[in-house]
Amino acid sequence: MRCPVNTFLSSSQEALKEQYEKYAAEEIQPAAQDLEQGKTSLKEFLQKLGQTGFLGLTIAKEYGGASGTFLEQSLFVEAACEYEAGLGLSLSAHFQVVELIKRYGDDRQKSRYLPLLARGEAVGAFCLNEEKAGSDYSLIETVASTKQESPKLNGKKLWVVNGKIATLLVVAAKDEETGKLSLWLVDSGDSKAVKVTAGAKKLGLRSASTDEIEFVDTKLPEGSRLEGDAKEQIEFALDVAKTILAMASIGMSQGAMKLAVEHAKTRQQFGKNIGAFQGIQWKLADMSADVSAARMLALRAAWAFDDSKEEFRKFAAMAKLLSSKAARLHTGEAIQVMGASGIVEDSPTERFYRDAKMMEICQGTSELQKVIIAEELKV
Numbered sequence: 322m323r324c325p326v327n328t329f330l331s332s333s334q335e336a337l338k339e340q341y342e343k344y345a346a347e348e349i350q351p352a353a354q355d356l357e358q359g360k361t362s363l364k365e366f367l368q369k370l371g372q373t374g375f376l377g378l379t380i381a382k383e384y385g386g387a388s389g390t391f392l393e394q395s396l397f398v399e400a401a402c403e404y405e406a407g408l409g410l411s412l413s414a415h416f417q418v419v420e421l422i423k424r425y426g427d428d429r430q431k432s433r434y435l436p437l438l439a440r441g442e443a444v445g446a447f448c449l450n451e452e453k454a455g456s457d458y459s460l461i462e463t464v465a466s467t468k469q470e471s472p473k474l475n476g477k478k479l480w481v482v483n484g485k486i487a488t489l490l491v492v493a494a495k496d497e498e499t500g501k502l503s504l505w506l507v508d509s510g511d512s513k514a515v516k517v518t519a520g521a522k523k524l525g526l527r528s529a530s531t532d533e534i535e536f537v538d539t540k541l542p543e544g545s546r547l548e549g550d551a552k553e554q555i556e557f558a559l560d561v562a563k564t565i566l567a568m569a570s571i572g573m574s575q576g577a578m579k580l581a582v583e584h585a586k587t588r589q590q591f592g593k594n595i596g597a598f599q600g601i602q603w604k605l606a607d608m609s610a611d612v613s614a615a616r617m618l619a620l621r622a623a624w625a626f627d628d629s630k631e632e633f634r635k636f637a638a639m640a641k642l643l644s645s646k647a648a649r650l651h652t653g654e655a656i657q658v659m660g661a662s663g664i665v666e667d668s669p670t671e672r673f674y675r676d677a678k679m680m681e682i683c684q685g686t687s688e689l690q691k692v693i694i695a696e697e698l699k700v
């Protein structure tokens with residue numbers, strides 16, 4: 322069930338949206354539970370998405386992509402997450418790497434990595450968080466020793482989405498001498514220098530692994546730095562992920578709403594369908610209104626990425642804040658409408674409810690989104 326807010330969609334984008342929805346219903350829905358339980362390999366699933374063209378939607382045709390817009394990519398995430406939101410988290414990390422290389426990579430980095438990322442032969446991961454550096458990434462302790470004959474990376478990153486399956490890592494590190502932050506493109510191939518261990522089991526979004534990665538004298542070959550202002554690059558990468566996760570939150574909210582509406586139409590109590598009771602109707606009405614409003618904002622953020630870059634940061638923060646809140650609230654309300662049938666382990670509503678809470682934390686907490694929105698107000 323789509324909330325009827327398509328203000329920013331052209332007729333060709335509408336057609337793409339329908340194509341994505343059809344694909345998601347036919348290919349993602351049947352795999353959703355097995356992905357969450359690890360019975361279907363996420364790596365192989367991503368490779369399949371890559372072969373079908375969904376991992377390179379915004380990558381230029383010359384690098385093997387579809388030359389599409391960020392808005393179109395966001396619509397794909399929304400469609401996918403109507404069935405499996407963990408996939409949205411994994412895609413958010415992959416797309417962070419894609420968009421960073423597109424915007425800040427040099428010609429050699431683009432021609433080396435973008436074709437692999439588009440085909441799913443390389444999966445991307447973004448390595449920022451550390452034990453001391455959570456919301457405040459200025460506390461990063463991972464260091465790049467660049468003055469040596471052969472530059473090296475040392476440090477440990479936590480909560481790295483796709484850590485186990487990624488082949489291309491974007492790693493934030495401080496220069497050992499100057500303390501200046503940079504982003505480095507690191508090939509995860511050498512397991513002695515890039516040690517990946519599984520992170521803690523988490524509440525939701527389980528199909529996407531969140532792993533720990535330790536860098537031990539990892540070589541940084543010439544040309545592996547993303548040139549430019551690292552703070553700007555990090556903020557940009559976070560804004561990309563926030564917009565993708567906003568669309569993922571909306572996808573799962575719509576998935577939950579669809580199930581709740583269906584249940585309200587068919588479940589009989591006191592001689593009526595429960596949907597005839599105003600108490601149930603108001604829950605569904607609030608759900609529809611809140612999710613529509615959040616969707617509008619998320620589409621606005623995605624549109625700003627393509628057409629109004631100075632507004633991207635503000636709308637990405639607002640979209641992530643409101644869509645994750647709507648998802649937490651309304652996946653719970655969907656369960657309320659479903660009654661006991663909504664809390665059965667491994668049912669979609671139970672999974673959406675666990676997934677939704679995660680969205681208020683990953684890639685920037687809700688509190689930090691308010692910090693950004695207030696900054697934009699210049700108060």
Ligand SMILES: Cc1cc2nc3c(=O)[nH]c(=O)nc-3n(C[C@H](O)[C@H](O)[C@H](O)COP(=O)(O)OP(=O)(O)OC[C@H]3O[C@@H](n4cnc5c(N)ncnc54)[C@H](O)[C@@H]3O)c2cc1C
Nearest residue numbers: 447448449450455456480481482682683684685686688689
């Ligand atoms: C599912 C998931 C996926 C993730 N994926 C990645 C990834 O791929 N790569 C990566 O590098 N990291 C990733 N992270 C890490 C994530 O970005 C951090 O968890 C997040 O930034 C918050 O950091 P923290 O958990 O250390 O909390 P803290 O920063 O310690 O915050 C704790 C609490 O204090 C609040 N707080 C902090 N500062 C302020 C402030 N200024 N004003 C008001 N409140 C404040 C926070 O909002 C929060 O409520 C992921 C995390 C999760 C849960």
